[in-house]
Amino acid sequence: MQPNPVAPPPADAITREVVDLMASLVALFHREYEEAAAARSLTGAQAKVLALLRRGPMPMRHIAQTLSCEPSNITGIVDRLENRGFVTREADPQDRRVKLVAATGTGKDASEELRESLNFAREPLAALAEDERAQLRDLLRRMLEGAGPDSATGPASAVEHAPS
Amino acid sequence: MQPNPVAPPPADAITREVVDLMASLVALFHREYEEAAAARSLTGAQAKVLALLRRGPMPMRHIAQTLSCEPSNITGIVDRLENRGFVTREADPQDRRVKLVAATGTGKDASEELRESLNFAREPLAALAEDERAQLRDLLRRMLEGAGPDSATGPASAVEHAPS
DNA sequence: ATGAAAGGTTCAGGTTGTCAACTTTTCAGC
DNA sequence: GCTGAAAAGTTGACAACCTGAACCTTTCAT
Numbered sequence A, B: 001m002q003p004n005p006v007a008p009p010p011a012d013a014i015t016r017e018v019v020d021l022m023a024s025l026v027a028l029f030h031r032e033y034e035e036a037a038a039a040r041s042l043t044g045a046q047a048k049v050l051a052l053l054r055r056g057p058m059p060m061r062h063i064a065q066t067l068s069c070e071p072s073n074i075t076g077i078v079d080r081l082e083n084r085g086f087v088t089r090e091a092d093p094q095d096r097r098v099k100l101v102a103a104t105g106t107g108k109d110a111s112e113e114l115r116e117s118l119n120f121a122r123e124p125l126a127a128l129a130e131d132e133r134a135q136l137r138d139l140l141r142r143m144l145e146g147a148g149p150d151s152a153t154g155p156a157s158a159v160e161h162a163p164s
Numbered sequence C: 001a002t003g004a005a006a007g008g009t010t011c012a013g014g015t016t017g018t019c020a021a022c023t024t025t026t027c028a029g030c
Numbered sequence D: 001g002c003t004g005a006a007a008a009g010t011t012g013a014c015a016a017c018c019t020g021a022a023c024c025t026t027t028c029a030t
Helices: A013-038 A044-055 A060-066 A071-083 A105-120 A123-127 A130-146 B013-038 B044-055 B060-066 B071-083 B105-120 B123-127 B130-146
Strands: A087-091 A099-103 B087-091 B099-103
Touching: A013 A044, A013 A105, A013 B013, A013 B105, A013 B123, A013 B130, A044 A060, A044 A071, A044 A087, A044 A099, A044 A105, A060 A071, A060 A099, A071 A087, A099 A105, A105 B013, A123 B013, A123 B130, A130 B013, A130 B123, A130 B130, B013 B044, B013 B105, B044 B060, B044 B071, B044 B087, B044 B099, B044 B105, B060 B071, B060 B099, B071 B087, B099 B105
Parallel strands: none
Antiparallel strands: A087 A099, B087 B099
């Protein structure tokens, strides 16, 4: 539950249109992602968890928070990934309540492979010249700086600060 | 091994980063969309179908194609929307195999309301100045022109230009 | 008229997701 | 030290989403 800022939507025309365009792009991207995952017999959710683990082992709780879902949901997804040998569950020596989920070699490979293939599925980007892509990158960066620092497939630079 | 399309990914650094940023943005946007839908006791899938119908009645088959899923899936979603009075199924007089799904007044209202609230959920955009948003809009437009002309929540103004 | 093909539906099965208990482990206060 | 509250994960029940195959109805080309 967010603080719910007081101000009602100003909603200028440009913002409106950007939101619409974004929605289309999101739909497109989402489809490509699901397809790429399915090609490796992974579901979207499984691929997301695996992508999250590229940065290293992670407690279930953290996975659930990042994906904005209930911890009980993660249990099932990790179960299936574990059964296929993509991840393992290890107890955290520092806090035995915690289970650290870690990607196995196979899991890392699958995730990296998927990331590469995703990179390849960037058809829409081909429409832009290099300097335009740089422009777009800067704009997106700025947008995301303010918002949640998490990510599904993960900007390689981790955000490893105190839990606050 | 897959057929492996001829060109292996050139994958320059900028494209790679843009893809990653996009993934983050997609995740963010997706969450906001689900939340906005849930606030109106709609699921994401239901909201998508309802949004699609803003432009007018549509055969089940077309809905399935636009959402890239099996027609049998749409049956259930439309069932639930129909039970709640958001849509109706009418037989197409021109081809009686076809069932035209149309949003009711309630359905249109809900969809429009959700769209507005989505507009409001544009926190990340606030980080950009107006001219930057215009820049972003242009870049996104160009990207989407090339790709599929469909959309989930629907750019109200279709992009009907010549391919250039 | 007959048969193939298209649009929808139904059914079975798997995955995702929520919510409410429940177990184990940790930690604060006494 | 002991007790109890709180946190991390799990389990079970239930709903929605999604696919694939089988099926019915309607259309259309022989």
